[in-house]
Amino acid sequence: MIAASVATPAAAQDRPASPPAESSGDIVIEGKRLDERSIVGASPPLAVLDAAALQALGTTSLAEMLKKLQSLTRSSSGEPSIFLLNGRRISGFEEMQDIPQEAIEKFELLSEADATRFGYPPTRRVANIITKRHFRSLELEQQSNATTEGGGTGIMTRAAVTRLDGPGRLTLGVRGERRLAITEAQRDLDPLPGLTSRSIAAASRTIRGNAAWAVALGRTISLSVSGSAERQADLSLLGVAIGSPDPARQRSVIGTTTGGVAVSGALGDWTWNGTASATNLISTVTSLGGDPSRAFRTRSTTRTLATKLVANGPLVHLPAGDATLVVALDGDDSRSRRAGSSGDAARIFGRRTGAATVTASLPVTSVREDVLPMLGDVTATATGGIGHVTGGGTYPRVAATLGWQPLRAVRVGATIDRKQTPPSVNQLFDPVRSFPNVPYFDNLTGQTVLVDVIGGGNARLAPERQRRNAVDLTLKPFAKRELTLALTYATTDIIDQAISVSQPTLRVEAAFPALFTRDNNGRLLSVDSRPVNLARERRRELTANLFWAGPLGPQPAPPAPPSAGAPPPTRPPREPFFLFANVSPTLRLADRLVLADGQPALDLLDGDAFGGNGGQPRFEGNVYTSLSRGGIAGGFDLQWRAGTRVRSDLAAADLRFDSLVTVGAYLIAPLAKITGGQHWGKAVHIALNARNLFNERQRVRDRDGVTPIGFRPAYLDPFGRSVMVTLRSLF
Template identity: 30%
Template sequence: MRRLHPVSLAALALTAPAWTGTALAQDAPAIAQADAPPVDQSPGEGEIVVTATRLPGQVQTDSPPILELDEQQVAAYGAASIADLVAQLAPQTGSGRGRGGRPVFLVNGQRVSGFREFSRFPPEAIRKVEVLPEEVALQFGYPPDARVINFILKDNFASRTIEAEYGMPTRGGTSTAQGEASLLTINGPRRINGSVEYTRTSPLTEAERGVIQTPGTDPTVPGDADPADYRTLVARDEKVEANATFTTGLGEMGSGKQFTLNGNVTRDVRTSLSGLDTVLLTSPSGDQALRTLDADPISRRTTTDTYSLGSTFNAPLGDWRYSGTLDASRTDSDSRRDRRRDTAALAAAAAAGTLAIDAPLPSVADAGFDRTLSRVWSASQKNTLAGSPLILPGGEVNVTLDAGYDWTRIESRDSRAALGETQLTRGDLNAGVNLNLPIASMREGFLDAIGDLSLNLGAGIDHLSDFGTLTDWNVGTTWKPAERLALKASYIQREVAPGLSQLGGPVILDVNVPVYDFTTGRTVLANVTSGGNPDLLAETQRDFKLSANYDLDWFDRTNLVVEYFSNRSSNTTEAFPLLTPAIEAAFPDRVTRASDGTLLAIDRRPVTFAERSSSRIRYGINMSGKLGKPSPEGEGQGRGGRFGAMMGIAAPSQPAPASGTGGGFDPARFGEMRTRFCAAPEGQAPDLSGLPERMLERLKGEDGQIDPAKVAALKARFCAADGGGMRTFDPARFAALRTALACGVEGSNADPATLPAEIADRLKGPDGTIDPARLAEFRSRICALPADGSGGTGGRGGWRGRGGQGSPSGEQAAGGGRQSGGGGGFGGRRGGDGQGRWNLSLYHTIELRNRALIADGGPELDLLAGDGLSDGGVSRHKVELEGGVFRKGLGARLSGNYLSGTTVRGSGLPGSSDLKFGDLATFDLRLFANLEQQKWLTGGGEPGFWKGARLSFRIDNLFDAHQRVTDVNGLVPLRYQPGLIDPVGRRFEIEFRKMF
């Protein structure tokens, strides 16, 4: 097979039948400047050999993706931002490894300084999403404890977006209002994004949920205030956030060098209430009364200011790829909490008989407040170098080297502490190496009888200024005995130090916190201490994983994932666990009780366990497909496609070469593609190497294989005498158009009378006359192109059409406006292939083992057999569901989570009780409509105001499910009232979003 020279398919995209047009338009950039590797072939009669090219920005790995989403599939989620999309992808992006947290994020296959760099981008800017296994993180210098999400962005895109949201529980009591404005411009390697967001949440009190108060806290004298009115379940919260990101290419065009700078500022003010000041009065006769001083609650107000700065630099260094990231932040926290007032004088007066216990109480002086100040500085600089320096018989050896320095400093001061300011500083100098060694390869023909086999080896070292030297190493293998089956195994051992905040976080005391006491079987209000513990130890982790990924012949794509995890750790850092009798016996100095055994206080600062071990199986299925039939020929291509076809002018595209630079329509390359198709002898299929994946999908039959009949039909249309309506670029016609539009003539305007009739018709408004705004926009786009009609490089190429890049439908037309793969085009409001999209993901996790050894020689807790470390214990079964449908601008999504019930044992002594936590299944429903596509709203004409508008309606906890917690008598302890476990319950939210 000869090497395929770069070929632009833009003109073909504008004029091909409906079953190929959209795919060509969206995927032409993928091959515009990509060469297909030479492969020897001797196709038999009727046989079609296809060599596909990799989309620029995709991650090159031998690990198959768990999930892939194209533009239409992304649109089917109805997400407002990339952050919203990530939240909806939780089942597919979550890891069952039991380590790590948020997934690893990449943009165009490269590291970023942080998620905030692009979290506010609209999903319409995404060309493709890849979700990859945890092991892929090693290629980018990350530990293999979280899955990798790669966002491939469009080369050209522009939007301005405003959003307004309002949500509240169906039972009322609290509400959240949010407003956001953002802008984004992507022009080749240059990206500019800015956003401002304001969120306000009103408080919710225990009285508004009918929470029964703990005995001994209700006032006993009529007229005193009810403390339930002054205890918040949801705090008052006001938050404002501003974010800006700038990305640009450096050096000469095509150098591949890119620099990003990101800044973020956040202020969050949170106010909560902890009840009222009370005094217990005892008369000389022994009568008692609990009194509230006044309706002045004990409040806590915390103001948190965060300032963040991040930068990324990516550049090729010979055959290597360098990436440097910097993420720095400063967080200032100021927490003020009211002190209890001195009521000793009142108690003494009542005991002496000088104050009647039911008489109005005299005022008591305000005791002021306690104040906790903290400032946390952090900076992380990471350098990675990736390349393939060696070639073995099985393929290239991939090497990733990383080195960096992390620095953290905590400064805290508490007015209740006599030691003054606390300062903790940690420096972490780290380095690592990862090698991927190909052992056998079907592609290379080396040991291909066993399939594809590779070995992964890695090691790292961290030198911490406060913990000394810590090491880690890992080994793994990936085996693909068949094209559709991938098997993986990995083992990781690493030493991990506790976080600096876990060691030295400010000590904070919360009063009147409801706590269930397993020893007495009662709920009490206790003082709870939180903060850091400087006595924590370094943890050693040993993790083992086996996994299988199998692609099935169901729908467009279906894959089955099965994973087994085994984790074992020693000297683990744990949040202070649920206060069961076993935990109290292990940490007696953390609990304070009165002489009668009443629980008074708990110190919940972190602790060290001797050992933790667990194992689990997680398996799931991901399915996706299409709904309905493709649109008839021409439908959905938009005016841009039809217009370009009529004029014989190929809409300029902005391809995405590997270097990240722009590109344009090349008549010679298009002619070569047409020549190659038409040169194929009658009855023999043309060479399809290098065609985009989506176009190839259009050429497949029901059996999933390339259909020779479809290829023949495309060839016949392509090679018809008149080009099948697919006229190539005509320089003379383009030059005449530029003359009619007065391009390059200072101070001149286009004369509508000189425009070709077919163009003038497309520029007319509803009144039948040429719309000046449309004409001006069209003129600016055409005149901005080079005189030879090429798309230029890195400019504002592409004819920004009505509803093109701004359409929230994601079903862009062949001439879908200023976006990667959209080509040119004036219009393209409906776009897409006319088919809907659906997907379903379902995952089930089964806990096989979960144990905790508190101390060497001490008790070992079986968390699956009645022992507990947290509220609810550990569920043996967990199910995650996510799916939805989307068609013609209407979408619905449903997500669900299920946790099986658990039991936490008491001590078995009199007064103690077991607790049973019931099963819990919750579902969230989201409905959305792209208003510009609703004919009943637009009248079937131009969308006007509704262009780029979307309305969403969401219901969280659709069935208002609450976990039921009961003791051995079937009663609900006060601490586990539904209003305390989930005070919000079922909640609805309405959102209006408009893109300009």
């Protein structure tokens, strides 16, 4: 969602610059002071955004900003970024999610190769948010949104307080949100035989509170503490069966509380950081109404304690520079308790994990140190680690990267990564529950039927093993302009991948017959969607990311100081337009999946499918652009997904999924621009946002041109086009 982007109010403005000192005839040597909050090292960053570039995004909170930058911050492996705040690791996103964008001074994004500096594998990018040193604000926000076809109306109210004072930080936030359901009748969908009054998007209510506090303990040590609590309740209409007077409903309530602490400091040339977090999640699912014989209630409680300690510093001085060492220790302890209404005793599960990794980075050549300068800068990094899971044995982690920067504007990197990952606690221990009357397309018969879908965890999952090799090229042709082109070619092999089966094709059902239940006539009755291990998958893909942020045209010269007695200038120089643009396409060259040993491979790019929405698209991409000036910003985002095909000898199951292009647009402005500059409107801002502007939905047709019931456009995207209006005040 997009909210208004505004100019910082007077209470949040930086202090004015001091007047220039009179010349004394002395020689003054000026130097640029290094910002200790910056993490930019020897290799060029992928992006550095200042306040003007961030304002062009048209967002107001850090969470919204990162959502708009997701295609830029997400690595080529698909993993999310590592987030730092003022150059330091944090215990969780709760520490910074309520910081308004006006408080952000700069945003830095580093490549995957830099992740090893912070104790992470070289498969994730590093994002650093630098805040203003002094900032105070009270933020009030109100959103209203609705779909243009009816249903799904929602409102959101939010309030937040931010106090920044050097290393000290305090943020408080509360948010409440409500959304109405969307039913089949509101989308003119004929109910499935034997069933009426069904929702295709659940009604929901969410309330969340968050607090974070940070303080400096001396000159080198800092401490931060955060906590949050959230409650989300969803209500789904499962339909009224013929002959039943009471509609079946399902209520899901999830309560989550989290707490975290982070401590960081320095000891000589070494820096260290420790984080700890605790999470308590309570999930309750209850069936209401409908057939009393199928009533159920499940409740699960999961408690997790996670810790991580990282230390890094110089190891030895080499001719090309300092060799550095990073040591990381982390572990977590999870306990899960689940109980149902079937009379079975409550079951308790527990798991502990621990891991240790060591990363060494060695400079091989250096232009600055005059070591083989004709080769540019070459750096080699190696990571080795081992982890242990109670009841699951040990698992290794090995990675190596080689970075070469022959020119200032060119960087080439190569990465080899080998890892083994145990299943998550949710994948193992989530309570087993049944979802009745779910429309399901059966590829074996070409019909859409109502089935019972079984969800939950699978305690027999094996750990996932992954091998990834990647080569990347980064070009930054201009030293003083923010233009970056990044290309990555990667091959990925995944063994024992844990995933939920959702497409009963002939090959899928042959590999996992126990997951599908049919009657004597072959009619599908139930599908077990609990995760299972797939034998192996091999992918090859090419990703690109083009990024630009900067003013259009020359910057106006600063006005000269007025001479004594001269009248003040009539108006300040006009600001230029500021453009932000990001294009991120992905081309999949190969994607072959073997479901079980002894079975032929599925070609997910050429007619085979595993998921419920067809095969893998060979091409998909995202374009985001925004233009701003004087506090007013507007732009659009475009997502394109190529069409896919699911081949079958049965005409009703031989499906074509058309390509899909969706466009969103937004416009934001201070209310003072609309009301003519009244004082009361300067801190109030308005935003208009449209999602799926042209109301495009996925089109699916079989060989005869018929759309199966389960693939009707409104089932695939219940919301369609939606609009949102936001009013926001910053005091």
